[in-house]
Amino acid sequence: MSIKLPGRNTLPTVSAKPLPARRDRLLPVAYAGGMLAIGAALLVAKPKFGHVPQPNRMGDGPRLSRWRRAAQRGRDGVQTFAPANVTDSIGRSLMLGGVALLLARALDEIAGRDGQ
Template identity: 65%
Template structure:
């Protein structure tokens, strides 16, 4: 139970104030689970799985050049990127909510 002095200083119902904390915890848990588990479904295959077919076609060479260029900045595991984003977002939400609670009501 929240003391009356704290309850009077902070706006909103208790459920409205705790929901972002619970949501942030879920984001952190899901993100950490993805980072630790590294599921194979999110693995990005190598750009060159088979030999490049010889060809004179400009379109084929342009496609191969684009594929090779994209490979340099593509993630090796998409779930790592999603997990990292969830962890950062959850931490930011939790920090924002905690700072909001610490700041109290603005209209005193």
């Protein structure tokens, strides 16, 4: 009598059952709701760890060198686009993504199934 043990080259079989139709349809809505909730929480909470210090640490006085004056003007120009709190940017992105996912799911439901 011999016992057959699985070898190294055998993989376990996984049944590929499709997800139930109801769960498949509601899962994107749950993801979108989570994205909206986390994004709103980040915007409201404004955690301290996301605060970015101002880039003008060396002062705003005039510089003698041309290159330093150009760097100072460039720094001031770019500063307008830099976020003051990184978590605000992440929160806004999560909320936009959540709204887009909800909108795509709603339009998918309006479009209906194939052949109908």
